[in-house]
Every structure is written in structure tokens, then in C-alpha cells.
Amino acid sequence: MADKVLIVEDEKELAEILGEYLSVEGYKVSLAFDGEKGIEEIDDFKPDLVLLDIMLPKVDGMTICKKIRETSDIPIIMLSAKNGEMDKVICLGIGADDYVTKPFSPLELVARVKAHLRRFDKMPRTLYDKGGLQIGQLTFYKESYVARIKEKEIDFTTKEFEVLYFFAVHHNQVFSKEQIYENVWGLNEYGDISSVAVYIKRIREKLREYDLDYIKTVWGAGYKLSIME
Incomplete structure (x- = not known):
């Protein structure tokens, strides 16, 4: 089964371009153009990874990141036009796994998605390997x-x-x-x-x-x- 990637990005053209790149790589993609829709898609689409813009209409990306971390440890890659060190530290501090500054190469972002999904172990959390x-x-x-x-x-x-x-x-x-x-x-x-x-x-x-x-x-x-x- 293909991994599912949710893109929450209010720049519609950028979101669609990223969606096309990820679809070509075999991922199942869903797009949300504002924070409220993003929260709905997290529940309905049940993504394996989220690409999450910080500045979003209705509900901002940091709030969504915190909400995801209340129930899930799926990879979250934050997208932002801000390149300040403090913004990155804050995002990582609230649970994001990565922080990418705009503008960026879609190919680089796809590579990051692949890297994070490779690391993310999807085994049910109730199944423990022996010993420890x-x-x-x-x-x-x-x-x-x-x-x-x-x-x-x-x-x-x-x-x-x-x-x-x-x-x-x-x-x-x-x-x-x-x-x-x-x-x-x-x-x-x-x-x-x-x-x-x-x-x-x-x-x-x-x-x-x-x-x-x-x-x-x-x-x-x-x-x-x-x-x-």
C-alpha cells in the first residue's frame, strides 16, 4: 500500500506542484489549502507524513503540529518563508521533524519525504521485538x-x-x-x-x-x- 502524504499549504500552485511530484513517486496525496481543512484531512485521510506550512488561513501550522503530536508521531515537515533560527527551533520544539525554508526545490523536498518515511516505523505499537x-x-x-x-x-x-x-x-x-x-x-x-x-x-x-x-x-x-x- 502506498504511503499517504498530506500537504497543508495555502499557496495552491505550490501545493499542486508538490502533489504532482509526490504522486509520480508513487505516494497517495491529499491537499488542504487552509488550516481547518488540514485538521479535517488528518482525521479523514490518516496520512503517514504531513507537509505543513506555518502561515495558514483559519488555523496556523504550529497549532496543527501540536494537535497532531497529541495523538500521533508521524513525520511532520514544516514549510516556511521565514529562515530565522528561532522559528526553526520553535517548530522542532513543538514536535516537527524537519523545517524547510521557501523557496526550495521540489526534488529536495521529495528526498526529505522519502528519508523521513524510511525512518518511520509503521509496526503496530503493541508489537515489541523480543528482548530489548x-x-x-x-x-x-x-x-x-x-x-x-x-x-x-x-x-x-x-x-x-x-x-x-x-x-x-x-x-x-x-x-x-x-x-x-x-x-x-x-x-x-x-x-x-x-x-x-x-x-x-x-x-x-x-x-x-x-x-x-x-x-x-x-x-x-x-x-x-x-x-x-
């Missing part, structure tokens, strides 16, 4: 991208899971932001090093909901996962 890596109160199931505390599953996005799993595999080792980026994102993947700090912040916030303070900052050196229990 246990560090402190956390247990990781790499094949199904699941992290659990005792019997409670933590709602990590795929990239958040990859960052935390990398730390778990290299427990108590210190890594710089550059090293984390190279090992988790890879040199051939889209993104930038500034994303590392944003993802670590998001992971810390989710762990602290369970009173876990596992990610430590080593000033001047980087970060590490340290279990002191």
Missing part, C-alpha cells in the same frame, strides 16, 4: 521503536527515540553535538547540528514526566546518558 535493551528504568525495543518504563510506553517520535537509543547503547559516554549528529542523523541526511539540542530538550522533558533525569550535560564537552539509581 534495558538501561535504568528504561527498556528499548529497537525494531519497533518503542521505549517503556515498566509497563508504560513513552510517546517518543522516531528521531527522539533514535537519539535516546544512541545514548543508551553508549551508556555513560560523552558525545559532542557534532558526534551525535553524525551518528544519529548521518552525513547524508537532511538537517543540521542545531537540531541536536532541540531534540535533547524534548527528550529530557518527556523523561522528567516520569521523574527521570538521565541526560546529563557535560559543560564544554557535550552530553551523556547517566543512570544514578
